[in-house]
Amino acid sequence: MNYKYTYESPLGTMIMLGTLTYLTDLFFVDESHAPSYDDAEYIDQLTGPFEVTVMWLNDYFKGQRPRIYPPMQLEGSAFRRSVWSILQTIPYGETTTYGAIGKQIAKAQGKDSMSAQAVGGAVGHNPISIIIPCHRVVGANGQMTGYAGGIARKEYMLRLEQEHK
Numbered sequence: 001m002n003y004k005y006t007y008e009s010p011l012g013t014m015i016m017l018g019t020l021t022y023l024t025d026l027f028f029v030d031e032s033h034a035p036s037y038d039d040a041e042y043i044d045q046l047t048g049p050f051e052v053t054v055m056w057l058n059d060y061f062k063g064q065r066p067r068i069y070p071p072m073q074l075e076g077s078a079f080r081r082s083v084w085s086i087l088q089t090i091p092y093g094e095t096t097t098y099g100a101i102g103k104q105i106a107k108a109q110g111k112d113s114m115s116a117q118a119v120g121g122a123v124g125h126n127p128i129s130i131i132i133p134c135h136r137v138v139g140a141n142g143q144m145t146g147y148a149g150g151i152a153r154k155e156y157m158l159r160l161e162q163e164h165k
Contacts, residue, residue, distance in 0.1 A: 004042040005050040010061050011153045014129070016050050017042065022073035023049045026128045031148040033125050056131060063164035065092050072128055082108070083122035090136040093165035095158065097140050098123065116140070124148050130157065 007014045009028075017025035017037060027034045046054070052070040059066040074081055086101050101123075102114035124146055126134040135154045139145040147154035 002042045003045050003047050003050070004037075004039075005044065005046050005054075007054060007057060009057060011149070011156060014057075016053055018047065018049050018073075020047050021049065021071060023053050023070045023128060023131075024073050024075070026053065026131060028129065028149045028153070031129065031150070033148045035127070053131070060130065061160070063160055065164075066131075069131065072131070074127060074132075076122075076125070076127070079105075079118070080122040080125060083119055084126055084132050087123065087126065087132050087134055087137070090133055092133075093161040095136045095138045095142075098137055098146075099140055101137065120146055136161075 001019065003018055003020065005016045007016060011028070013029045015025070015027055015029055015034075016023060017035070025035055049070045049072075052068060055068065056066040056070060074084055076084070082105055083101060086104055090096050098116040098119045102116050102119045105119070106112060106114035123134045123137050126132050126148075129135075129149060135147055135149070135157045137146070144151050144154055144158075
C-alpha cells in the first residue's frame with residue numbers, strides 16, 4: 001500500500017509519500033521537480049514514518065536540530081544516490097558547492113573530475129526535500145542557485161540554520 005500525508009510548513013504545503021515502513025518522497029506541492037502521482041492510489045494516513053517526519057519538520061522549523069530521522073527509501077540511479085548520500089553529510093548551518101560535491105564523487109570513482117551540472121541534476125531531483133539538505137548546495141561563488149522549491153525557500157532555510165547554528 002502507498003500512503004500520503006499533507007504537512008503545512010511555514011514555507012508552504014508539503015506532501016509526504018511512502019509506505020508503512022519508509023518515507024519515499026517529501027516535497028513542496030509547487031516545486032519544480034515534484035513527483036507525479038495518482039492521488040487515488042494513495043491512502044491519506046499519518047503512518048509511523050510520517051509521524052517521525054512531522055516531528056523532524058516541526059523541530060527544524062523551530063530552529064532546532066532534529067535528532068531523530070525518519071526511515072527513508074531512496075530510488076534513483078547509483079550516481080544520484082551517491083550525490084544524495086553526500087548531501088546528508090553537509091552539516092547544519094553550512095553550505096557546499098556543486099563543484100565540491102563533483103570533486104568528492106570523482107575522487108571516490110578514481111576520476112579527475114565530475115561535471116558540476118551532473119551533480120546539479122541529481123541535487124535537483126532529490127526526493128526528500130529539507131531532510132536530505134539539497135538547500136545547502138550553492139553556486140561556485142556562493143550564489144543562491146538551483147533549489148527546486150524556489151530560491152526564497154532556500155534563502156529562508158539557510159538563514160534559519162545560520163541563526164540557530
